[in-house]
Amino acid sequence: MEVAVGLIGLGNVGSGTLDILLENAQSIREKLGFPLRVAAVCSRSVGTRPLPEFAEPVLRTADWREVVSHPEIDIVVEAVGGTGTARQIIEEALRKHKSVVTANKELMAQRGAELWNLAHRNGVNLAMEASVAGGIPIHTVLREGIAGDRVVELYGILNGTSNFILTEIEKSQANFQSVLAEAQQLGYAEADPSADVDGLDAAAKLAIISALAFGERLTPADIYTEGIRRIMPIDFEYAHQLKHTIRLLCIARQSENGLLLSVRPSLIPQQTILAQVKGAYNAIWIRGSYGEDTFYYGRGAGPKPTGVAVVSDLMKVAREIRFGSPERVSPFAHERLGEYRPQEISTQSAPYYLRFRVEDKAGIIATLAAILAKHKIGIDAVLQLPREDWRDLPFVITTEPAREKAIRDALIEIRELEFLVEPPLAMPMVRGF
């Protein structure tokens, strides 16, 4: 007996999935003991663009309703993306008792729990390995691989585009705009890059894996999010002087009162494995109460790596269907348990990197130091790189560990100072992994 798959959407993820299902069919069949058959392919371009050769007859349609109501199809792959049609497709498929495999991080981060409930009520499964960190099977790791542990904290690099841009700035000392243009040319960044460079994509992924790791209902709205647009080449120079580098770091960390969740550019020590993550890669560092630290790394996106995640999910769901055992354990928390209630990020404590651009004038350091002192923030170091042109030269103050609340209050006052050329840039210096 075979299990039949209907594939909706032939963009990056959909076409990568289709390629693997066809090219790797024999290996999949050997591993499963039965074949996964592509029974339908749906795309708006289905009449106009060439499709691969299929060994067996395949329904080709531009109407997704034909796929979700197809009597032979057991599993629907939603590779459309977005929260509109994709949601309709998933809901309709689940109601028709078809399991769904999706790569849709946006929708899963926002409505994953309720869609999973719908799947559960209809006795089918909803799988989403591909929604986070492309080629890294982090969903499987958290749900099964280390299920026996209690996650205490989790650090991730979850947006490949931002990581590519940051590590290019680091390597070439080019500025953000020109590296972004390069990333767009290479296809690593979209025409509208805001989901990537403003941290929204990373926050959706962090919401999905944190919900799973901590068993708490979480959405992107619970996550303090800041992007990388303001990072300059000189920030890497200062960071290196401090034996650190800069990454768009996702953090979910248990504190005394609940969970601290953030996505923001951060300084991390150069001598860590996380600092070795370069280019369009993703990585996740997990600390468990019992298993201590584990680390996972791989391609963050791309048709084939994400396709592997979709196909691996298809194999898992196909086994369940074949052996009559749909998933019964939710990948989502369905209530707020309290212990892991998201906390205001302003309660967190860390050393901070503060970068200032000012007009040259006497007494600047004294003025800034006085404001920091007033907010009980200790100064660790003042750094200024030697340069021929001193005009507008940014300089940096690093602080002793301080509450983010104090830092923010101080920065509000500092922002009013007339010698500032632009608002100060503040980044936490994150250690402990």
Place this chain on the structure above:
Amino acid sequence: MEVAVGLIGLGNVGSGTLDILLENAQSIREKLGFPLRVAAVCSRSVGTRPLPEFAEPVLRTADWREVVSHPEIDIVVEAVGGTGTARQIIEEALRKHKSVVTANKELMAQRGAELWNLAHRNGVNLAMEASVAGGIPIHTVLREGIAGDRVVELYGILNGTSNFILTEIEKSQANFQSVLAEAQQLGYAEADPSADVDGLDAAAKLAIISALAFGERLTPADIYTEGIRRIMPIDFEYAHQLKHTIRLLCIARQSENGLLLSVRPSLIPQQTILAQVKGAYNAIWIRGSYGEDTFYYGRGAGPKPTGVAVVSDLMKVAREIRFGSPERVSPFAHERLGEYRPQEISTQSAPYYLRFRVEDKAGIIATLAAILAKHKIGIDAVLQLPREDWRDLPFVITTEPAREKAIRDALIEIRELEFLVEPPLAMPMVRGF
């Protein structure tokens, strides 16, 4: 309804497992939706050593037969180790239709496939995440997380003791014997260290994960294995000069004619994530046809990290029992498929690091170069560190990529040269990850 567990063996792994099952019981229950109950504990020391407080009555016995024949017990944890009693326990439990979770790499590497068959015939499961790489859920990753991919090559650091010893030699320049003594004092190495430092433990683990990754029936006998006893501090000095470091590297790689499998000290480039793996950690680098490269890192051993693997397996098997769906897909290949037939390591090609200790004499390099040339091995560099005491100073020749067969033949001739103080040391320089 609960699922009942009988735990046999209270050494490192058994006691770590028991601690987690008791301390983390509530979280496990929340994740599963039902409790995992410890129904029996068996150890030779059960009468004499203190056991934790149990909330419910627990059978305490020194006789494993009482556990495997206990009517209430659903899953038996074999944490005894070795291939004697452990094998009896597993076989007997499976025959009595109890699923088994084991951490026994030696037994699984040698007899995993037949034991899995026995489980299959009896409609139960045999799970072994804990048998490889302690805290890293590599079994789950390969079986489910990236099941849709085709693994092309795999590089691992799979013995924490050896990695601790090598990175200590690297850090402190102390010699093998004194670092081994330190590792023994810290409990990282056993009184008889040969399973660790001679590569046998790593080979058993490589056999298990390669069988899973490539779908080929493999045992440690298929793996070329060499230990780390001959590595000297000066080898790290030379390696660093070459911008490399030295690790006990496990390799499984698809070549034209089959699989190349080896465990041996190797030079790897310093600028790789694998080179950042220090101390008693394990790591695995996988390259897939579709998912490209992924990397996994964590504690290689220890009661708690290995306990997490056992408990996570227990949770998986408990779900299967609860929902009537025992695992039906073998983690082992049961025949030789041909495509992945193990190859003689002598067919492999790589650049080599050759280290010589000689009596000072004229014409040594010329003699060695002539022998290498005769075997068509190109010399890449000759290295000799400056030292005050030149007597016995080891020096190094690195080669162009050459067949291992040619290197071996050349070394057989070189070994006969009278000016050699000890046989040459040859290590491949491995790149590509």
